Amino acid sequence: xxxxxxxxxxxxxxxxxxxxxxxxxxxxxxxxxxxxxxxxxxxxxxxxxxxxxxxxxxxxxxxxxxxxxxxxxxxxxxxxxxxxxxxxxxxxxxxxxxxxxxxxxxxxxxxxxxxxxxxxxxxxxxxxxxxxxxxxxxxxxxxxxxxxxxxxxxxxxxxxxxxxxxxxxxxxxxxxxxxxxxxxxxxxxxxxxxxxxxxxxxxxxxxxxxxxxxxxxxxxxxxxxxxxxxxxxxx
Numbered sequence: 662x663x664x665x666x667x668x669x670x671x672x673x674x675x676x677x678x679x680x681x682x683x684x685x686x687x688x689x690x691x692x693x694x695x696x697x698x699x700x701x702x703x704x705x706x707x708x709x710x711x712x713x714x715x716x717x718x719x720x721x722x723x724x725x726x727x728x729x730x731x732x733x734x735x736x737x738x739x740x741x742x743x744x745x746x747x748x749x750x751x752x753x754x755x756x757x758x759x760x761x762x763x764x765x766x767x768x769x770x771x772x773x774x775x776x777x778x779x780x781x782x783x784x785x786x787x788x789x790x791x792x793x794x795x796x797x798x799x800x801x802x803x804x805x806x807x808x809x810x811x812x813x814x815x816x817x818x819x820x821x822x823x824x825x826x827x828x829x830x831x832x833x834x835x836x837x838x839x840x841x842x843x844x845x846x847x848x849x850x851x852x853x854x855x856x857x858x859x860x861x862x863x864x865x866x867x868x869x870x871x872x873x874x875x876x877x878x879x880x881x882x883x884x885x886x887x888x889x890x891x892x893x894x895x896x
Contacts, residue, residue, distance in 0.1 A: 708886060710737035710748060712877035717749070719842065719867040723859055726756050728842045729867050732769050736871060737882050738832065747836075748826040749869065750885050753812055756844055765846070770812050770821035772843040773803060773891055776852040777816075784854050786841030790827055790869075796839065802826040804887035811894045814845030818894035823887030836869040 715736035719729030732754030739746040754769040775785045789798035804824045811820050825840075843852040855867035 707881055708739070708748075708883045709879050710739040710746070710882050711879050712737055712875075714872040714875035715749075716870045717838075717867065718870070719840070719855055719865070721853070721857060721859070721865040722863070723861070724758060726758055728756060728769055728844060728853060729754075729840065729855075731755055732771065732842075735885075736869070738876075741828075744828050744830055745832050746826055746828050747832075747871075748824055748882070748886075750824050750882075751822055753821065758844075765849070767844040767846050767849075768812055768814065769842055769844040770819070771825070772819060772841050772852055773805070773822050774819065776841075776843055778853060779851045784841070784852060787839045787854060788822075788825060788841070789839040790829075791837040792829070797827070798839070800828055803891075804889060805891045807888045807892065812843075814843070814850040815848055816843075816845060816850040819843065820892060820894060824885065832871065832873055834871055834873055836871075838867045838869055840867045842867075 713736050715733075717729045717733035718727060720727045732751050734750040734752045737748045737750070739748070751771045756767050756769050758765045758767060773786050773788070775783055778784045787798060788801045788803060789796055791797070802825070803822050806820045806823045810823075811818050813819075825838075829836075838855065840855045841852060842855065843850065845851065855865065857865040859865055
């Protein structure tokens with residue numbers, strides 16, 4: 662029997678160590694594959710739903726402003742147990758307010774923290790939808806932005822609502838939603854609860870319009886969802 666020299670043993674150990682390092686790196690890379698991991702670390706790696714062409718209108722007529730159109734990023738539907746889960750994706754929008762000779766640019770987002778509204782009153786947000794003129798708030802699921810995905814205005818820094826999911830028995834072309842939207846910049850900020858009672862009468866609604874003929878292919882939208890808990894921004 663041949664006896665390995667010290668140099669041969671050293672070479673063998675080095676080869677084994679190299680193989681172990683390569684294997685570890687391959688495993689780490691597979692775990693961190695962006696295709697398998699949500700952008701915001703939410704853990705919602707798999708949530709399959711079908712996309713639909715949709716619009717979200719939140720026009721306040723006496724201001725001449727649509728508070729929701731620019732922050733709305735899409736609608737997805739998942740059929741489950743004979744019902745439909747509608748998931749709306751939100752981001753950060755921009756609106757312009759003003760009058761003759763001036764214009765103010767504001768950043769808008771869906772907010773779920775109690776805030777001061779345009780009348781100077783502190784409002785606790787309500788999220789839901791109307792079903793046959795009945796307000797439904799049970800079963801509403803919100804997710805939130807995290808990390809560096811926050812908005813800063815005069816009132817502070819805020820994580821925003823990144824998605825809202827609600828369940829319906831049948832799909833309709835239109836839903837009136839209860840949403841809470843904040844708009845602001847470095848010098849001003851306030852919030853608006855939809856539906857919003859207009860001065861002088863009337864109501865401004867946040868209206869979701871679904872094109873039911875536009876059903877897309879089912880795909881994983883887990884990376885579009887946020888985290889389950891609203892945190893305070895540690896800026």
